[in-house]
Amino acid sequence: xxxxxxxxxxxxxxxxxxxxxxxxxxxxxxxxxxxxxxxxxxxxxxxxxxxxxxxxxxxxxxxxxxxxxxxxxxxxxxxxxxxxxxxxxxxxxxxxxxxxxxxxxxxxxxxxxxxxxxxxxxxxxxxxxxxxxxxxxxxxxxxxxxxxxxxxxxxxxxxxxxxxxxxxxxxxxxxxxxxxxxxxxxxxxxxxxxxxxxxxx
Numbered sequence: 209x210x211x212x213x214x215x216x217x218x219x220x221x222x223x224x225x226x227x228x229x230x231x232x233x234x235x236x237x238x239x240x241x242x243x244x245x246x247x248x249x250x251x252x253x254x255x256x257x258x259x260x261x262x263x264x265x266x267x268x269x270x271x272x273x274x275x276x277x278x279x280x281x282x283x284x285x286x287x288x289x290x291x292x293x294x295x296x297x298x299x300x301x302x303x304x305x306x307x308x309x310x311x312x313x314x315x316x317x318x319x320x321x322x323x324x325x326x327x328x329x330x331x332x333x334x335x336x337x338x339x340x341x342x343x344x345x346x347x348x349x350x351x352x353x354x355x356x357x358x359x360x361x362x363x364x365x366x367x368x369x370x371x372x373x374x375x376x377x378x379x380x381x382x383x384x385x386x387x388x389x390x391x392x393x394x395x396x397x398x399x400x401x402x403x404x405x406x407x408x409x
Contacts, residue, residue, distance in 0.1 A: 210234040210407065211246035213273070215263040217253035217288060219391075226393035230400055232407045238267045248407065249276045252393075253288030254353070257313060258300030260288055270306065277308060277385060282409040285387030290380070291358060293387055299356050308385060310361035316354075317373040325355040330370045330390075338367030338381050339409065340388070340402050348398040350390040352378075357389060384409075 210227055212220055214236045227234035234250070237243055251273065253260055264270050277283055285293050294305045297313035305313070316324050331347040341348075357376040360366050368379035368388070378389040386406060392399035 209246050210248045210250060211243045212236045213243065213249065213251045213269060213289075214238040215253070215260065215267050215269055217255055217260050217263060219252045219254050219287070219393075223250060223252045223286065223393045226400065226403055227407070230404050230407065232403075238269060240268070240272050243272050244275060244279070244281075246276075246281065248282045248284070248409065249273075250284045250286065250406075251289035251292065252286040253292065255288060256299060257288065257291055257297040257305070257356070258303040260292055261300075261303055261305065264292070264306075273306060274308075280384050282384050282406065283386065284406050285385075286393070287354065287389060287391055290387035290389050291356060293380075293385065294358055294360070297356060309365060309380060309382060309387075311359050311377075312361075313356045314359055316357055316376070319373050322373050325353060326372050327353050329395075330372065332368040332370060332378065332390075334368050335366050336364075338379060340379065340381065340386055340405050341367065342405050343401055344398060350388075350392065350395040350398055350402075352390045354389055 291313045365380045365382045392402040
């Protein structure tokens with residue numbers, strides 16, 4: 209069973225439906241015991257970094273997430289769920305992220321030819337052998353909606369990048385922690401294969 213962490217951050221139902229489509233049972237939950245009992249855990253999310261951290265604290269989910277990761281349970285952050293895993297964000301100075309991964313979240317550089325937010329399909333450049341990307345051809349297209357991006361402090365955790373004004377780190381992996389800036393649940397067959405790969409861990 210896959211637990212989808214419910215902290216009122218949107219996009220939960222589409223993630224649940226995507227897992228159901230590939231034959232995986234997923235539940236949306238903020239119950240500590242139910243989340244800790246899951247085989248896999250997913251942290252989706254859209255919206256503000258600071259608002260999301262406040263909601264995780266409000267629903268007493270911060271320590272639940274730490275415990276899931278400490279237990280070695282495969283954990284997947286999606287979009288804002290990726291950003292929250294890092295230490296801080298330019299979007300909300302003074303508000304700490306979960307700090308599970310080292311690095312920060314930065315505003316995508318403003319350039320005349322690029323729109324912000326980045327709402328588009330972009331092709332991934334793989335770095336190393338990310339477990340989420342098994343069975344995919346090189347440079348697959350996935351769907352993005354974001355104004356901020358992660359700059360990981362450890363290059364070894366970065367498994368995919370894109371170019372959008374600068375090089376953006378858009379997928380990371382460290383031990384049992386996986387995360388992507390793009391939306392696999394909205395990325396067609398490529399996204400479904402990524403979710404299958406996560407479910408098979």
